[in-house]
Amino acid sequence: MSRSASRTADALNRSAKRFMRAHPNQALRLPDAGETWVARDHGLGEAPLQEFRERDIIYVVGRTRAGGDARSAVNEWQTNPRAAAWIESHIEGFTRTPCGCSAGVRTVKRGSLFTCTADDCDARFSRLVAEAVVQNRGPVMGQGARGP
Ligand SMILES: [Zn+2]
Structure with missing residues (x-):
């Protein structure tokens, strides 16, 4: 977790902003910073999820089996606070x-x-x-x- 936490202190890189600008519908589905969420609750598919993750727009904070197939855990995510703020001022x-x-x-x-x-x-x-x-x-x- 410390790796993710330190990353959130960095400014959003250009690639992150470009991706969110190009995919505003996906960006708008990201929950606010501070919330822990799973992708299926927000209609986010695997492809955009990985794109967001690669750009440090979101990061994994844990795993959960709640509500899904008992055998397959899914990632729990949080939205980078800087990304959430950027989305609010640039996309909403x-x-x-x-x-x-x-x-x-x-x-x-x-x-x-x-x-x-x-x-x-x-x-x-x-x-x-x-x-x-x-x-x-x-x-x-x-x-x-x-x-x-
Ligand atoms: Zn349209």
Whole structure:
């Protein structure tokens, strides 16, 4: 545990921030710092879980069998307090896309067709809508942030 504890004192690295920005829907599922949780209670799959772990966004604090298959224990996790604070100030204020995802915008067909960055969403919208989402993001994102 001491290894994890000392890691949380470090600033979030660029890779962690980039990953959370690119996967806001997953980042928003992370519980607040100080809570101990298991992945299935928060709809987090194995793939994002490992991505978060590799970037020190979350860390293992123990193992539990509670509620699951008695033979297979699962990891208990905590969210890095710095990651939780970053998510609060940078992601929770995201303007939602028309599909209802809290996500960014991605090009499907350059200049005319767009979708959101959520992996499991196949909504499509026009350039005008995409521009509105992107333009609204700055001020909205800034609301929760303190300083630059
Ligand atoms: Zn979407």
